[in-house]
Amino acid sequence: MTSLALPSPAKLNLFLHITGQREDGYHELQTVFQFIDVADHMHFSVTDSDSLISLSPEIPGVPFEHNLIVKAARLLEPYRSNNTGIHIEIDKCLPMGGGIGGGSSNAATTLLALNQLWQCHLPLETLAALGKQLGADVPIFVFGHSAFAEGIGEKLSKVEPETPFYLLLKPNCEVPTGQIFTDKYLTRDTPAIRISHALKLEGHNDCLEVVRRLYSEVDEAFLWLQQFGDAKLTGTGACLFLAFDSIDEANRVKAAVPDKWQAWVCRGCNTSPTHNALNQWIASQHTEC
Numbered sequence: 001m002t003s004l005a006l007p008s009p010a011k012l013n014l015f016l017h018i019t020g021q022r023e024d025g026y027h028e029l030q031t032v033f034q035f036i037d038v039a040d041h042m043h044f045s046v047t048d049s050d051s052l053i054s055l056s057p058e059i060p061g062v063p064f065e066h067n068l069i070v071k072a073a074r075l076l077e078p079y080r081s082n083n084t085g086i087h088i089e090i091d092k093c094l095p096m097g098g099g100i101g102g103g104s105s106n107a108a109t110t111l112l113a114l115n116q117l118w119q120c121h122l123p124l125e126t127l128a129a130l131g132k133q134l135g136a137d138v139p140i141f142v143f144g145h146s147a148f149a150e151g152i153g154e155k156l157s158k159v160e161p162e163t164p165f166y167l168l169l170k171p172n173c174e175v176p177t178g179q180i181f182t183d184k185y186l187t188r189d190t191p192a193i194r195i196s197h198a199l200k201l202e203g204h205n206d207c208l209e210v211v212r213r214l215y216s217e218v219d220e221a222f223l224w225l226q227q228f229g230d231a232k233l234t235g236t237g238a239c240l241f242l243a244f245d246s247i248d249e250a251n252r253v254k255a256a257v258p259d260k261w262q263a264w265v266c267r268g269c270n271t272s273p274t275h276n277a278l279n280q281w282i283a284s285q286h287t288e289c
Contacts, residue, residue, distance in 0.1 A: 002046045004117055004281055007039035007273045008090075008109040010100035010168075010266075011140065012234045012241055014161060015203025017190040026152045027181055027188065032198050033137075034146045034161055035269040038168060040106060041091040042069075044113045052085035053077075059092065068107040068134050073114060075130045081119035095262065097174025099235025101137045108141030109274050116282070144272035148195045161199055163268035164243040165250040169225055170262040171217035171238050180236040183210045204232075211237040221261055228253050243268075 013031045020028040047054075053073045055064065064070055069088060088110065094102035111127045114120065122130075124143055131138030136153040147156040180186065187206045197203075211233060212219040218238050225231035229242050244250040250265045257263040 049085040079120035104137035144275035
């Protein structure tokens with residue numbers, strides 16, 4: 001148990017309703033989270049250096065101690081059963097500021113990996129509670145299953161939405177979540193719906209019009225993608241997505257995407273690729289023993 005490689009996938013918000021705002025400023029919401037098979041790739045190696053955490057490459061613009069990967073590792077240090085350090089390598093594919101949860105996914109993947117390599121023996125519920133300190137989206141990646149979320153995103157119910165192919169589109173901009181949630185024009189009174197309605201995807205994203213107004217790049221990309229179907233914004237953006245029944249249809253539209261935008265064809269996943277890979281690794285460790 002000296003090394004472990006795991007994918008760290010993105011997520012989509014299949015819809016995002018903001019149903020109210022609490023006195024503490026947090027927003028009440030409803031959403032369905034689903035994973036996609038576009039991912040960063042992370043490799044974790046145990047080192048002999050006690051309490052030493054290293055990361056390569058460092059992410060430009062993100063100080064080492066502010067990186068969610070490092071923060072996640074620090075949270076697990078007190079639970080180690082062995083006095084070892086960790087070296088983490090990341091092959092970054094997921095764009096920042098895209099609303100697809102890349103940073104939260106990296107943090108959750110770190111918690112899951114180090115729980116094994118450091119032999120912390122913590123249940124998912126404890127890892128999720130630790131992860132919540134780093135961001136509201138971290139628990140969904142820790143639990144690793146598509147979910148209907150309520151409250152401020154912490155109340156999760158497992159769901160099994162359809163798993164179509166998606167075209168994921170990233171305009172050439174980053175959208176800060178805080179800016180959107182504090183915008184005076186953001187709708188905060190969408191009526192709550194039931195899970196049965198959520199699974200029929202009878203929803204929208206309350207952030208879309210605000211993001212389109214503030215970011216002309218998102219507005220342009222949305223109008224372009226909308227000509228092919230029901231284009232949607234994930235999270236607070238900037239990424240947009242469109243569902244397809246076949247990968248050929250998705251690839252046909254991807255081929256027409258202007259060069260100034262990033263685009264991926266991917267598949268919806270109701271079980272996180274991180275958990276699939278981790279379960280295979282655990283099984284292989286037991287076989288070797």
